[in-house]
Amino acid sequence: MANVTVNKTAHPFHKGQFEALLNRRFFYAPAFEIYGGVAGLYDYGPPGSSLQANIISEWRKHFIIEEHMLEIDSTVMTPAPVFETSGHVARFADWMVKDSKTGDVLRADHLVKNVFEARLAGDKEARGIAAQPQKDDDKKKKKKGVKAAAVQLSDEKVKEYGVILAQLDNYSGSELGELCRTHDIRNPDTDNEVTEPQQFNLMFTSSIGPTGQHPGYLRPETAQGHFLNFSRLLEFNNGRVPFASAQIGRSFRNEISPRAGLLRVREFTMAEIEHFVDPEDKRHERFGEVRDVVLDLLDRNVQAGGSTAVTKISVGEAVDKGIIANETLGYFVARIYQFLVKIGVNPARLRFRQHMQNEMAHYATDCWDAEIENSYGWTECVGCADRAAYDLTVHSNKTGHPLIVRQALKEPIVSERLVAEFNKKVLGKTFGKDAGVLQKLFADFDEAQLSKIQGELAQGTATVQLPEGKEVQLTPEVVTIERKTFKQSIREYTPNVIEPSFGLGRILYVLLEHNFWAREQDVERGVLSLPPLVAPTKVLIVPLSAKEEFDPLIQEVSSKLRRAGVFSRVDDSNTSIGKRYARNDELGTPFGVTLDFASVQNRTMTLRERDTTGQLIGSIDDVIGVVTELVNGSIDWPEACKRLQVYDGVQAVE
Amino acid sequence: MANVTVNKTAHPFHKGQFEALLNRRFFYAPAFEIYGGVAGLYDYGPPGSSLQANIISEWRKHFIIEEHMLEIDSTVMTPAPVFETSGHVARFADWMVKDSKTGDVLRADHLVKNVFEARLAGDKEARGIAAQPQKDDDKKKKKKGVKAAAVQLSDEKVKEYGVILAQLDNYSGSELGELCRTHDIRNPDTDNEVTEPQQFNLMFTSSIGPTGQHPGYLRPETAQGHFLNFSRLLEFNNGRVPFASAQIGRSFRNEISPRAGLLRVREFTMAEIEHFVDPEDKRHERFGEVRDVVLDLLDRNVQAGGSTAVTKISVGEAVDKGIIANETLGYFVARIYQFLVKIGVNPARLRFRQHMQNEMAHYATDCWDAEIENSYGWTECVGCADRAAYDLTVHSNKTGHPLIVRQALKEPIVSERLVAEFNKKVLGKTFGKDAGVLQKLFADFDEAQLSKIQGELAQGTATVQLPEGKEVQLTPEVVTIERKTFKQSIREYTPNVIEPSFGLGRILYVLLEHNFWAREQDVERGVLSLPPLVAPTKVLIVPLSAKEEFDPLIQEVSSKLRRAGVFSRVDDSNTSIGKRYARNDELGTPFGVTLDFASVQNRTMTLRERDTTGQLIGSIDDVIGVVTELVNGSIDWPEACKRLQVYDGVQAVE
Known part of the structure; x- marks a missing residue:
């Protein structure tokens, strides 16, 4: 009895039973339930809170303590100029369409996905291909969602839908609108047509202070708090790079029409790391420890080809082959994998998908998502983005506060170049208000231009055209050009940022799904086989x-x-x-x-x-x-x- | 050398040096500093974050784990109806005045306090009484704040100011306006008069969803999340009372003009306990463990007498004498004391002050604040309020969802009372639309009224006056009145709530102040003697x-x-x-x-x-x-x- 091997998949996943268990045992519940609730807002009860606290505690050990990261805790409420600079005010948006008659609001990409998937399911039914094993309660649910009429599609249509679905994240707003028109996609709840997609900004707005003079936003990610404190963090780390900051905290996104339980919510706890690296050296000193970790990867090119087939490959090989761009990105992808498996995610249902070009957030140059399969499909639970120098650069430009690293060079870099020197007195006297224009002009000249003028000056006079078109004559009395030696002992650079960003509520939900089962002899009673590490x-x-x-x-x-x-x-x-x-x-x-x-x-x-x-x-x-x-x-x-x-x-x- | 006794107060508290240390070592810093900052918003750097995390961890052990509390995690974003019902929309406000010329906004009670304190300081200076030892940097600071002109006041004025200051928290808006007029209180920054006090609601507003149809507020306390989930929590606790829920999370208050660093901020982390008890039995089973804890108490009556002198008294004696209303309130006051001292607060600078009648939040019937002395004065760091049945009652009335405890009685309560029974058929035929009115009328009759009618019916007919004045005649054919026996085996009641509510940022700040000192041989270098328990x-x-x-x-x-x-x-x-x-x-x-x-x-x-x-x-x-x-x-x-x-x-x- 004591040493029996357990078959944790003794019967098909039974979603209704699973959801009833989570509700009955108060893992979580709709917030303000007695007031009728609000979509996308959930409260965690005692077991959900404990599970979350244990996941956070393990996250702290696995990332912050293990790698000596600098933990911070920055505010949620953020004055508008910060998100204007970061690009979020202009671009942190989803495409929404409205029902042309009821005005109901739908997220455009989700609408297309739901309708296509329903049509494909209807096609399978019509062709007599067995649908996925769904329990009765799921079917009940289906009725409320997108209807799957048993209509057979042409083979070409089936293929076309598949390709569109694989690339859907890459579609722009106008392309999504085009899809709706071409494929007659309507609001499934009413069968009405939908409007052209419009952008909807996902940030919650508020205003700070008694006179309403400071518009503010609730942060949609914790990241800006790291970037704005970069100089202080660098100083705390004794000026050394690479280093990482980390933060666990609440973020808010005013989702268009949140469904899918904890997977798409308007308020959630994130755990984010900003790892600052030298852009010229993205190696990672501990990469050797994860080189042999084997992952399921789904890269950008495969998706562009209309496929979602994963490749099993070690992180080392993926970096060597350039599938993953650099060691630091690869290191974090592997560490994310190790963390998720350690807390109880089923590795067979975990893949890393690279973002397609149009899909990436406005700040990212590359991004790999840890996607976890669950009853809603494959869900992004962790993003691992290379934000390059984007954020530090825009904030530095806007505020004039340098967000840079000053690195003492072991060997000073010695260089020579031509330099123009003006005789300020003569310059002012001769050219009056053009004097400044001339100096600025010379500062922008390159080596070849200076060399040409040097040659002319040697002949007596040089002719230079001012920006507005006027030509002026210069003599060696006004300006001399000479070759000088420069010694640079400090290198200044803006670091790049690798950002692993965890949605803790999503991880918590898939963890519960992966660990839910029932005993063969008692299928009505559920068991949650949470690992002791995270069990409430x-x-x-x-x-x-x-x-x-x-x-x-x-x-x-x-x-x-x-x-x-x-x-x-x-x-x-x-x-x-x-x-x-x-x-x-x-x-x-x-x-x-x-x-x-x-x-x-x-x-x-x-x-x-x-x-x-x-x-x-x-x-x-x-x-x-x-x-x-x-x-x-x-x-x-x-x-x-x-x-x-x-x-x-x-x-x-x- | 190794076993030297350390004098941690080797020199006077040096505020400038202290603040410079916190800033230099990035305990915390103004949020959005490179954008010029926003008053009342702070970010914690690595040591501040660790210190906060350690305080939270100890809080979890001291309260949640030790007493098997049910931890929850509810949302910050809250739809408006919740705070309309809870009374926060109407009453969670401070009084503000405006500078009559510049329009600058000031909090009325703080203005009065600052001006009176400055005048009293000026009086002392004029009388040649030594001011408190202030270091040079503090004096510099003073210049920016309220000026202290060295003008001597009459002895009566000095006394009057003292009494007003002791009772200030008890003043209403119009009384504060009256004070400003009577005592010529002006904006110290401009010397302009100020306007009549107006109420300003402290909740941040937002709206939920893409069409702005759901107005929402950011919670100003975590408490409502506990109350709305009361039924689920009770069920999780197998229906038993007393029990406590606990939550650690962010709250937001749009303070009028936040100053005083971490002591008055617009976004902060709270730790709140809602301990649900039987209103008829507020004993606490572990009260014996804290009975002998001695506290500095400052009760309502002493303050009403214009004094702020504390009484040293054991919790047991305070409850026995009725100074603290009941055991459960006393138990938590003592546990709060033990927690604060354990993490490093100086017990000699900690007192418990009872709220005065007008000072209490709209939901409270009694409240004791743990106040901690620091360089800004005595600051409320923990509130311990008896919210009675207020919140559960208003939410239950509003939503129709019963927020009650059903207690199985060991001995059923047997009672007898007169009951009216109508012959529905005859009633309807005889009285038509008045039939319902009659039934409702009878349901509201008390024993004496029913007995009188019973007597009249025995005589043949009873005369009853309908609410609109019309008199009707009733016969035993229509209604009979008889004595019946009732057996009640379930008692239903709305529990009362004792709420210890911790402002973690304030605690963190006073903890740093209390543990800051410098060595006599090296006064320029600060030391933070944080206990190992909470040290970063x-x-x-x-x-x-x-x-x-x-x-x-x-x-x-x-x-x-x-x-x-x-x-x-x-x-x-x-x-x-x-x-x-x-x-x-x-x-x-x-x-x-x-x-x-x-x-x-x-x-x-x-x-x-x-x-x-x-x-x-x-x-x-x-x-x-x-x-x-x-x-x-x-x-x-x-x-x-x-x-x-x-x-x-x-x-x-x-």
Whole structure:
């Protein structure tokens, strides 16, 4: 019993059952539910909050502590000029269309995708090809969404739709409008035509101060807070590059018509890293540690060819072949992979997709998304973008505050060049208000132009044309041109930025989906096999009786576990032990310890493992020792089975 | 050297030096600084972020884990109806006045306070009474603020100002306007008169969705998220009361004219607990554990008498005497005290002040603030309010969703009462549209009225007056009145809420002030004596040389400390060891370990304590063991001095 291998995919994914579990156990729920809710806003209940806190805690260890990143915490409320400079006011937008009669608003690309996918599904049905296994409750849901009429399409149409879907992220607004017209795409809820796509800016607006004089935006990403503090961060890091800053915090996007639960929301917690590197040296000193990590990659060229077939390839090879542009980008892609798998994402359902040219955010030069497959399709959960020097440059230009690195060169760079020197007195006297124009003109001349003038001056006079067209004569009395030697001991540059950006709510949701299953012998009851690392509660303490004689034991086990750093809860509710175990299977609690009458007499305790339902028995202290190691990951369940006796008592009826 | 007693108040608090340190080491800085900043918005840099994260982590342990609270995470963006119901739209406001000529906006109560305090200071100067010891940089600052003209006031005026200041929080808007007129209070920046006080709502507004159809507010407190989820939380807790929910998150208040750094900001992180209790039983089962905690209390009556003198009293006595209204309120006041002292707040500068009647938020029936003294005066850092059943009641009334507890009674309550029963058929036929009016009328009748009618019916007919005045005759055919027995086995009630609410930024700031000092022998260099529990970095690893032979040792010490759960940083910068220690004294790092050439040869390492600058030496593993215990708080420095040798080497010149 104790060492049974568990088949966690014992039956098809049952979405209705899954959603009912999350709702019943208050992982999360629509915010303001008693007021009817607002689309795209969710509250996390106790297990959701704990799961999120544990994911964040592991993220801090995996990234911030492991790599000595500089954590910051910047404000959400942002004055408008910042996002005007960053380009977000002009370009952080999605394309929306309106129902031509009801005025309902839809996101254009999602509309096209939903309609095409529904038509393809209808085609399959008409051709008699088995649809994906969907449970009844999913079908019910379908009725509310896009209808899939069983109409067969021509083979050409099927192929055309497939190609468009693979490239959809690359379409501009007018192209999306064109698609709607050509393919007669209508609002599926009303069958009405839709309007031309219009841009809708996704930032929430507000205003700061009592007189409304400062328009502001809620940040749609935490990144600008890193960039604006760049000089302070660089100084904190003793002027050295590369280094990374990191921030975990709330961001806001006023999504057009949020659906798909936690996957598209208007308020969410992000974890973002801005890794600042020398643009001329994007190697990474720890790249060797991840070189052999094998990933499923879907690059830009494959998608442009209308395919979504992934390539299995090591990060090292991908960088060597130029599929991933540089070591630093590759390093973070691999580290993202390791993090996601560690917290419980199924690696078989994880791929890295490169953005297509038109798809990238306005600030990015390259971007790889960690996409995770779930019941809604493939969802971007982490973006890993190369923002180059875009942000630091625009903010520096706008504010006049230099956002640069000054690097002392080991060997000064010695160079020679021609330099013009004016006799200011004579210049002013001779040319009056043109004097400044002349100086500016000379400053812009290149080596060849200066050399030509030098030659003419040697002959006595040089003729120069001013910008407005007038020609002036110069003599060596006014200007001399000579070759001079320059020694540069400091190199100044604007660093590039590699940005891994995590949507924690999306990760939390797919993690729940990937770890949800049911036992073959009891398909109506769900189990969440969350790894102990992130499980909301690690150990459930189950006293078999509410008798007072159990209280000191409960107290003892509870405080010993707390001292060992293991987060436990007591379930002394008035239900059968089977129901209590079932509730905790649903809450993803990996271990349960049961205190029964033998515990009171002999100080023994049983230990139950959630996935196998196997039970072991030992002294209270031995069981606490074993469960502590299980939770910390230093031993696994088969090892625990060697250390404690198998228990086949009768009280723990499942 | 190693065991010197440290005088942490070796010189007067030096505000300019303190602020320069916080700024230089990037504890925090004005947000959007390179754009000129916005008042009331601050970013935390690496040490500020770590300090905040450590305070939060300890808060989680002290409150959430210790008391099995249910943590939630609800949204910031809130649709308007929620705050309309909660009363915030109408009443969450401050009084502002405008400069009559420039239109500059000032908060009315702050204006009165600043002007009176300045006049009192001027009076003291004129009387030749020594002002508080202020350093030169503070004086510079003063010039920008409220001027203190050295004018002597009458003794009556001095007394009057004192009484008004003690009661200021109790003044209404019109009373504040009256004060400005009577005492000729003007805008100190311009000497212009100010306008009548107007209310200004402190919530930031926004709108949700692409068509702007849903007006929304950014929450000014996290509390509503708890109340709206009350039913789900109660269910999660198996229907049992008392229980508490807890939330750590961002809130926003559009302050009128934020000054005073982190003490009055427009965006801040809060930690809030909503403890739900039976209104008829506000005892607390763990009250005995805190009964003997002695606090400085400043109750409502003392303030009403124009005084701010505190009473030193145990929590038990305060509750027994009715100064603190009940055990649960008293329990949390004591737990707040314990938390603040544990993280490093000076208990001698901490008092609990009860709100005066007009001062309380619209939802509170009683409130005690933890106020902490700092260079700006006494500042509210934690509020502990009894919100009674206010919020649950208004939301339940508005939405029709019952926010109640259903308690199974051990003994059913049996009661008898008169009940009217109508013969519906006859009633309808006889009274037509008045039938419903009659039924409603009877439902509202009390026992005495029913008994009178019962008597009349026994005589044949009863006369009843309808609400609009018409009299109708009733017979026993239409209605009978009988005594019936009722058995109630469920008690339904709306719980009361005790709310401890923490402003983490304010706590962080006063913590820094309380722990800042300078050594007598080196007053220009600051030290932050943050307790190891919250210090941003626990151990600094200092290699004496940049030679490569040190690298394996640095690696070893660093990874051994990480495995022991001790957060360390390496400082291998190219400066003297004295400068590196000084930097880390400023960062509040409690311990430093130094690797020198002896370490390479003999595997020894020195350990430095920040406050005493004492140094010890031992084997690398022994030092790691000792420093781990020091950080965990299981031993103190005198104990460490017994376990390792005192070191009086020469390299660690301070």
